[in-house]
Amino acid sequence: MAFTFNGPLLLVGAGKMGGALIEGLIARGLDPKRVRVQDPSPPSEVAALLAKYGIAAEPRIESLSEAPGVILVAVKPQVMDAVFPPVARLARPQTLTISIAAGRTLQSFEKHLAQGAAVVRAMPNTPAAIGRGITVCAANAHVTPAAQGLCEALLSAVGEVAWVEKEELMDAVTAVSGSGPAYVFLLAECLEKAGIAAGLEAGLAKRLARATVSGAGELLHRSDLDASVLRQNVTSPGGTTAAALGVLMAEGGLGELMTKAVLAGEGRSRELAK
Structure with a gap:
């Protein structure tokens, strides 16, 4: 896949989600030489991934030989105000900024960027780690169809991509798909405990719960039928x-x-x- 943008992609924050995005993008054809990473201490598995592709994680990136074509912000929301302003000064008018920081609004980025900057707020979820996530995006008024297409191409490296027109709907998105994997994991926990209460050996109860939840999820993924119909079929x-x-x-x-x-x-x- 060809990713059409000028300048490097700057990843700010190389945690698990940032690492999953880089791995997915390189697997889909992004040249590792086009990637720059700012992170003082990536987790060991992400550091190993970056080393594999010859990508250095810099504690700070005060300047680049070429302004970034895309800034992908993946730091924790509580450190955003300290981390993003210096990065924002590297942007040029054509730079697309994509944030996957939970809860941070489009306006919180726009105030640090030049007027007219294109910004996308995105909410991925943890199945992105295996390429099976879904990311929902909201764009500001300056995101062109071409920029939206680029954003979708980049984020689809870790799963499906959807859009909402109203940014305020991102709160509901966060509660459904962003937090949703935790609800599913809780279901598996509860099913395992219920199996034990019904007399099953703990190891078997755990195996049955995990296989049932993951298998039913895969069936739902592959089927065109509504969840209610699949339920009725059982x-x-x-x-x-x-x-x-x-x-x-x-x-x-x-x-x-x-x-x-x-x-x-x-x-x-x-x-x-x-």
Whole structure:
């Protein structure tokens, strides 16, 4: 795949998500020589990845021989105000800035950049580490169709990409797909514990829970059917699955709890963005 932009790609923050993006991009054809990384201490697995491709992680990048074509910001939100302003001074009018820092608004980046700068706020999730993530993006008014296409090409290196027109919807996105993997992992934990409570040996209960959750997820991924139809296909009237679902789908059950959980996450995301 050809990534059309002038100048290097500058990754600011080479944590697990930043490392996953670099690995995915290089696998899809990005020349490692076009990558610059600013991070004082990448985790060991990311440091090994960068070394493999001959990419140096610099504690600071005060200047580049060529202005970056893309700035990909992947640092933790709490250090953004210290890290981003010096980086922003490297940008030129054509530079595309993409942030995957949770809760940081488009405006929080625009205030450090020249007027008219193109900025995309993106929310990936942890399955990006295996190329099966989904990233949702919101763009400011200066992101052209070409810049949007470039952003999508870059972020699709770790999975699917979707867009929302209203930035305020990113709080709901964060609560559904950003935090969502944790809900699925909790389901596996609970299923394992329930298996043990029903008399299964702990190792078998863990194996069954993990294989069931991951296998059902893969079936959902490959199927064109709605999740409700797949659920119904497993459920025989009056059978064991129907008995269990009668508990999960009762008033105050899983559906209501999940809605409460997502709304709680959405509310917290709004608070953190202030």
